[in-house]
């Protein structure tokens with residue numbers, strides 16, 4: 277396959293050494309499943325990223341997950357795994373935590389989480405199937421396993437917002453999930469800082485959920501050639517509306533990354549380095 281025509285992709289192919297490739301995890305590198313603990317990486321992802329990483333300035337995963345969770349879910353029997361991708365950086369918890377060279381750096385968890393741990397189960401108790409995920413620096417309530425996930429999410433919005441205000445935390449809405457997490461960081465700030473740190477000359481970001489809108493804004497505001505890619509679903513349409521390209525979920529993301537590797541390989545084979 278050939279890469280779609282887009283000036284941002286053209287810039288990446290013309291000068292890959294200046295390109296930063298940013299990727300969300302859930303719904304982008306991993307198919308959406310009912311149990312977050314079972315959201316294993318698409319098996320072709322580590323291989324295609326391992327091929328891509330040496331060709332570009334940097335590959336960075338920007339996720340709401342703790343980085344070590346992404347590393348664990350990124351294991352592929354027989355490898356390579358996500359953690360084997362050369363030079364990979366994972367900015368987890370929306371940029372609060374960083375994994376690089378096998379080491380994690382993180383601030384202390386916010387004190388308001390104790391209140392959330394005590395109260396959120398009470399709020400969710402009336403909704404059969406609602407499920408709480410404790411991520412250490414954030415706590416999320418999921419409704420995907422409820423009989424009517426969208427209605428359950430709506431019912432939770434108001435009490436969760438009130439609890440977040442009391443706990444001094446922000447609410448991060450996502451695909452059948454509301455997350456209470458520290459304010460003051462988002463995927464946009466995380467990506468912008470990373471682009472500056474690496475001296476990026478072009479950028480691609482691929483995401484699927486509302487939390488990725490901030491990263492799209494960072495691409496728009498970077499002052500660089502850029503391309504916003506949506507890993508499409510029927511569940512979230514806001515991202516597709518703002519994307520330059522929409523691909524068919526994680527399978528489509530793998531295909532796009534594979535096409536990018538192929539284009540960069542051809543460029544290198546023809547001596548354009």
Ligand SMILES: O=P(O)(O)OC[C@H]1O[C@H](O[C@H]2O[C@H](CO)[C@@H](O)[C@H](O)[C@H]2O)[C@H](O)[C@@H](O)[C@@H]1O
Nearest residue numbers: 301302308309310312315339340420451452453
């Ligand atoms: O920033 P991301 O990497 O996209 O993480 C966002 C949230 O993803 C996870 O939840 C989503 O994926 C689950 C597994 O497929 C699915 O069951 C759930 O309905 C989705 O919302 C994760 O569990 C959250 O903690 C992340 O914040």
